[in-house]
Amino acid sequence: MNKKEIKGFIRLLAKARPDAKTELNYSSPYTLLVSVVLSAQATDISVNKATNKLFKIASTPEAMVALGEEKLVPFxxxxxxxxxxxxxxxxxxxxxxxxxxxxxPQTREALEALPGVGRKTANVVLSVAFDQPAMAVDTHIFRIGNRTGLAPGKTPLDVEKNLVTNIPRELIAKSHHWLILHGRYCCKAKKPECWHCPVVQICHYQDKNISPF
DNA sequence: AACTCGGGGCA
DNA sequence: TGCCCAGAGTT
Structure with missing residues (x-):
């Protein structure tokens, strides 16, 4: 889609979920970073439960190191x-x-050099914690980008470049939440629920005459 | 590009 | 019971 269509797409998602926010704990850049590292291949709600207890004990690097790996595991x-x-x-x-x-740290290079931090995690921290123009493309956003025609790309990096250049900077972090929630509750991987989709009119999925019903 | 880590949630 | 989940590192 072109820039105007992408903005329209995001606007419809925003209207459908005006109160959208991450389940992850981002009371500080550090807790956000740890939360996203922990969230790999897990549901964000389960990570939220674990970190709510963990961050009462250790919400800083110093406290985390003092806690130690052995006592961190039970959390x-x-x-x-x-x-x-x-x-x-x-x-x-x-x-x-x-x-x-x-x-x-607030640069991609420094973040990605940290153990357990890849491009996706670095982008979440850069955009959500530091308000920098970065778009974290997870499986949801990659799927939505291609399925709907919002931002087609063979790799997550392709989708990322497309979105980051076409979404207004001040909306990038919020768009990230809107897209992920849309992926979880509506544009599901297996059975997309197009009957209550807020962007069904401008989605290219149904053009292919693939009935999800 | 394929493989591994991994318990909980949900159908 | 089987499949999936806000990925990253290694081979």
């Missing part, structure tokens, strides 16, 4: 992939203390 062993995640969170926290004075 997150219900969200899957917990071995690598607990290892990464402790190692990442140590690096923040050693290299960045305990702060979360």
């Amino acid at each position: 997150i062993n219900s969200i899957g992939l917990w071995r690598a995640k607990s290892r990464n969170v402790i190692a990442l926290s140590k690096q923040l203390i050693e290299n960045y004075n305990g702060q979360v």
